[in-house]
Amino acid sequence: MSDLILFWHRRDLRTSDNTGLIAAKEQTRKVVGIFCLDPNILESDDIAPVRVTYMIGCLQALQKSYVEAGSQLLILHGNPTQVIPQMAAALTAKGVFWNWDVEPYSQKRDTVIVDALKEKGIEFLDRNWDQILNVPDEIRTGTGSQYTVYSPFWKNWSTKPKAKPVPKLEDISGLTAAEMQIAQANGAIALPSAKDLGFIWDGDLVIEPGEVAALERLEEFAATGINSYQEDRNFPAVDGTSRLSAALKFGVIGIRTVWQATLEAMENSRSDETTAAIRTWQQEIAWREFYQHAMYNFPELAEGAFRETFKNFPWESNDEYYQAWCEGRTGYPIVDAAMRQMNELGWMHNRCRMIVASFFTKDLLLDPRLGEKYFMQKLIDGDLSANNGGWQWSASSGMDPKPVRIFNPASQAQKFDAEGEYIRQWVPELRSVDTGDLLTGNITPLERDALGYPQPIVDHKIQQRIFKDKYQQRKGVISS
Numbered sequence: 001m002s003d004l005i006l007f008w009h010r011r012d013l014r015t016s017d018n019t020g021l022i023a024a025k026e027q028t029r030k031v032v033g034i035f036c037l038d039p040n041i042l043e044s045d046d047i048a049p050v051r052v053t054y055m056i057g058c059l060q061a062l063q064k065s066y067v068e069a070g071s072q073l074l075i076l077h078g079n080p081t082q083v084i085p086q087m088a089a090a091l092t093a094k095g096v097f098w099n100w101d102v103e104p105y106s107q108k109r110d111t112v113i114v115d116a117l118k119e120k121g122i123e124f125l126d127r128n129w130d131q132i133l134n135v136p137d138e139i140r141t142g143t144g145s146q147y148t149v150y151s152p153f154w155k156n157w158s159t160k161p162k163a164k165p166v167p168k169l170e171d172i173s174g175l176t177a178a179e180m181q182i183a184q185a186n187g188a189i190a191l192p193s194a195k196d197l198g199f200i201w202d203g204d205l206v207i208e209p210g211e212v213a214a215l216e217r218l219e220e221f222a223a224t225g226i227n228s229y230q231e232d233r234n235f236p237a238v239d240g241t242s243r244l245s246a247a248l249k250f251g252v253i254g255i256r257t258v259w260q261a262t263l264e265a266m267e268n269s270r271s272d273e274t275t276a277a278i279r280t281w282q283q284e285i286a287w288r289e290f291y292q293h294a295m296y297n298f299p300e301l302a303e304g305a306f307r308e309t310f311k312n313f314p315w316e317s318n319d320e321y322y323q324a325w326c327e328g329r330t331g332y333p334i335v336d337a338a339m340r341q342m343n344e345l346g347w348m349h350n351r352c353r354m355i356v357a358s359f360f361t362k363d364l365l366l367d368p369r370l371g372e373k374y375f376m377q378k379l380i381d382g383d384l385s386a387n388n389g390g391w392q393w394s395a396s397s398g399m400d401p402k403p404v405r406i407f408n409p410a411s412q413a414q415k416f417d418a419e420g421e422y423i424r425q426w427v428p429e430l431r432s433v434d435t436g437d438l439l440t441g442n443i444t445p446l447e448r449d450a451l452g453y454p455q456p457i458v459d460h461k462i463q464q465r466i467f468k469d470k471y472q473q474r475k476g477v478i479s480s
Helices: 017-028 049-069 082-088 104-120 152-159 177-184 211-224 225-232 245-249 253-265 272-297 319-327 333-345 350-363 368-377 385-394 409-416 421-426 436-438 446-452 462-479
Strands: 004-011 033-039 073-077 094-099
Touching: 004 082, 004 211, 004 368, 004 462, 017 094, 033 049, 033 082, 049 073, 049 211, 049 421, 073 082, 082 094, 082 177, 082 368, 152 253, 152 272, 211 245, 211 253, 225 253, 225 272, 253 272, 253 368, 272 385, 319 333, 319 350, 333 350, 333 368, 333 409, 333 421, 333 436, 350 368, 350 385, 350 462, 368 462, 421 436
Parallel strands: 004 033, 004 094, 033 073
Antiparallel strands: none
């Protein structure tokens, strides 16, 4: 057996602030990266071409980082439960290390691989958490149970110590020429393009792939944007968010690095307003972690509602409504603007995600799992935990103390797009409409026809009454 450790990258496509990589380096200088293109993920029906395109770009950058450090990143294509142990055995690796993940599929997959490595006498890094600041077992209620409400979770989580970033991986060695031949004989391939894998995305990306780009974006946001985040984050026409969600989804940037940036910004704060803005962004980081803990503790969330009232809820089935929503042709300007933004950019402003999800469930009365899946088919930052948590929050079916929350599209537009800039950008056929009418949607049928814009497919007031009636009836069934 050699002194080689293979480091299996999954949602940590970086060489800096990577706890598992540093653990490998502490045992040996011979650290080789490995990434597996998993058919179980790539062949599922909720994969976004933009997300695969971004991932491939991040892998290209990661390969470059390994070369600069003195090693290689191997690429495999196959079921990881088979190809990872096979490669480790072929190279007589001392160990295979990786960082743990919260998602149900990852948990099951990793358990199988651990058993396979044990059989071969190959070491592994047991339960090393890297993508979260506090592991699930650290955050518990006074009775030892898991949190199901964010506010008390935040109060507890915010008091816990957070680890500092770990050093960048440097000065390592890789495979010899002979070992590379063995690796290629056992499935190591050249990194394919997204198009090679069948994913076509010809549009721009909201963030450049790779670790360097993510660090630069964080530095820029921490220096300027974070100071006004509390106010700017709510307005979709304003570039007021970090846009680091895709980088965090793929772990192109370490969460400890991100948290450290908030602490440094807090130290440099010179006003209560700035301090409050920074605190708000920290709370958003905590929301992300809350949903990750929830998915880990309650894996059934990936399949359906958390709240009993919404299990077997009588959602309606209407393909015409669904298609209109997907295409941004509902007749509700703010909803259509948001959907068109996502379809074109592979990204949507968070305020708008809440608006369109509420509209999908409370106006169109459609099963939130359908909308959640469509988001995953389109978003560059599509993340099971965050996407599921956000949809269940909007549908009132998840971990939220408020029984029913309904967004009025018109009032949301008036409050968060007061000048109609966002709507006009993404629904250009409405650019000539008076701002007041644009925001309320009070555009006459004749004017809609002349502009080529659809009539509203539902009446908000009527639909919310129907939803509330369904909800009360379902509550009655549950309590009887």
